[in-house]
Amino acid sequence: MIFKVYYQETKTEVPVRENTNAIYVEGASQEEVRKKLADRDYNIEFVTPLSEEALEYEKQHEDFKVEQL
Template sequence: MIFKVYYQDSKIRNPKREDTHSLYLDAENEAAAMSAVEAHTDYNVESIEALEGNALDYEQQGANYKLTEF
């Protein structure tokens, strides 16, 4: 399943909505997606959203859509 992970670049600074980034990740479930991001980055994860159906189709049409591999 594809997940969209919203994150901040640093765990040290207070989160600001303007500094939120996102990445797309293929994982078995939300817990596996969170574990992969925590194991390979220093990101402060805000939320993880499962994408399927029309939502996934919409995201895949965007210029920034690229699956992240660790």
């Protein structure tokens, strides 16, 4: 399953919507995705699974790329 992860670049950065980034990660669960990203200094705000419809929508964006962790 593909998850969309919303995050800030560093854990010390205050979450501000305009500075929020998103990456796509493949995993079996939200917990697994968080564990895969644990070595990065990200302040993870939200991890959400993408439905088939949402995944197809996201694929239409040119910056869509699934992180290989």
